[in-house]
Amino acid sequence: MNRKWQSGIAGLLIAAMAIAAGAETVGDLRKKAAPVQVGPAQPVDAAKVREAYRRFLELNAGDPEMRAEALRRLADLELESADAERGDGTTAAAGGEQTRAAIALYERLLAEAPDHPRIDSVLYQLDVCSSDLWSRSTQTAATSRKLIFVAAKSFSAPDAGRRRKSPMRQ
């Protein structure tokens, strides 16, 4: 709300200054300046980030590249969340829900953007997920076969035992 106030005030300020100066043309605004406060955003927790990506993806619209990138990042964030929940790995069921969500997102990404430039990274992460779930009795055989098949296509997943943090697209 604080930010909205700031942006609203900036707009009003420019408009008020324009009126006060008797601005008649676009060029008359040149003397004005909008207030700029350089600095980072307020810290945001991971749940809010995931929620923001989900809200974007729910719209089911937009540039395919943006959607693919959002799918990838959300899947990565789900995996990170699963890792965080699992902690030291003593709780077998922990993080399962997030892992399944990540798998669904990766699969959706593979279906929607098979030529995604980071497809190798996606397949690698999917492979890691499959390893996580392979060890669990809840994984169905069909899903496992599919994941093995997908993982086999990956040329850049020699190290299936370790998950690496996927970078944000810059």
Place this chain on the structure above:
Amino acid sequence: MASRLNIVLAVLAAWAAPVAGSATADDSVPVATAPELGAARINTLDPAGLPAVKIQDLHYGDVLFHFYARDHFEALVRLSAYREQRHLNPHARDAELLRGGLYLSLGQHREARETFERLLADTTTPGQVRDRAWFYLGKVLYATGHFDQSERALRAVSGGLQIELESERRLLIAQGLMYRGQFDAAIAELDGWQGPDNWTAYGRFNLGVALVRANRAERGHAMLEQVGLLQTTDPELRSLRDKANLALGYALLQAGQPVAARTALDRVRLEGPQANKALLGAGWADAAGGDYQQALVPWVELHGRDLLDAAVQESYLAVPYAYAELSAIGQAVGYYEQAIEAYDAERIRIEESIAAIRAGRLLTAALAADRGARSDWFAQLTSLPDAPESRYLYHLLAGHEFQEGLKSYRSLESMAQNLDGWSTSLGAFSDMLGARASAFAGKLPAADRRLAMVDVADINRRRDELRAQLEAALRDRDTTALATEAERQWLAMLAGVDAELAAHAGDTSFDEAREKARLTRGVLTWNLDAVWKTRVWQAQRAMRELDAVVYDARTRHAGAVKARKGTPERAAALAVRVDAVSPRVTGLAVRVAATKEAQGRRLADIAINELEEQRRRLDEYSVQARYAIATIYDRASSGAP
């Protein structure tokens, strides 16, 4: 984020790209570089454009009265009725030309076209009328998007047009060529052309646009700059100047000259229909030069304006984009959040409006707001109540298709009212005829009695006798014929005295009496002779007056007799006409009502399509804002810069 500038520049390029459009669907024409004929000039029938005419027929004068009062519908109704009754013969061709023009002004293009074609098919139509008919036919064809035929009609004019119409003819030809993508031909038509000041400015603007579209950018820019630097207080030319600067600004942006683009866009007025696009373009010109701090100023100004405008919607993304580029991430987040909130709220409002339109409330609001005859009615739409049915009227009416559609709906409404009025009048005529027949029957016996008392033949005979007597007196100079009653008594007495004296002829005792009688007769004769001329003049005057009275009596009598015989027949004939017209009026009213309903549905469809298009655009922007904010959160969460 970095792709935003490219996306928007692509949009701007699309606006400025040479695209052929239809004159009847102006929304499809790129706004910034669409040819311009002057909104105040096209499709109007300017009373000043009528040549001076000496009215030889009252009915044509009546038509012109309504025409000059700008009540075109009433003028057309009367013109058509008088034409059918063959009242307009002295002005037949002018009336036809006017009829076609009235149809054109009411958007009845087919009827207008047929009227002008009929005039042109008549080989006896004089040259001047033919020229105007060709001109208006060209206008009709242009308005309906038949640019080839329009050009042929406009070129058939043989030079007999007034300067204003001639200027418009030239621009219509050029504009038609531009709509067909024949920019070189349009350039040839306009290059070096000089008309009245206002028309020349429009010509230069169109020439500039044609040159840019023909890839002769340098000359095109120079021509647009000429119009963009016009010094004028004329509102119409100031509006054209804004358009020229906007077109020039976007053309220069497209040509990769942001600094020059900014200079052109700087000249656009802040309060005008081009202002929002100019503010958006000015920001992008600054951004293209990397000056995001300066770009923020026009964009933030734009940000406070009506969100239904596409440029304003764009600014809701452009402002946070600039803040992000300036590393003011906190402010960028604030503006993105505001954008999402605003887009969502606007989408809800649009949905409410669509529901209101589907419920049929749009036209009620449109007609309530539109007082047609008021010149400022469109401007007043900006202050309409913020109700779902009226909220977007201003924007809808800015669209050519909706405006034309509403014009037709208004015409149908006028027709319905007119027919309703006639329906009521015909009922009243029937009642009136009944009342008159009853009154006639009631008065007939008394009238017959009075007519029977008058013997016109006897009056004529008595008048003729008097005339004969007067003529005889004049011929014989019979002064006694004009004697007064007293004089006649004197003359009679003298005759008696003479007779008595004759009985005593030779008796000298009567000599004195004889002398007195002679003297008396002499005096009487003298007096009669003295007043003879006066009495002749008086008698002749009295005879003339008598003639007039007798003629009047005879005429009245003949009229009364004729009325006695003709009134029932005329009343019966009128009743037949009323009875014949009534079903025609009823039938037309049914057709008009059905057409009006269909037109209402069409308008609702246009409005809903337009609002859905708005909603789609908002959705697209909303998607971009949500993605942008997700990525910013992501960076903030991961500690990335």
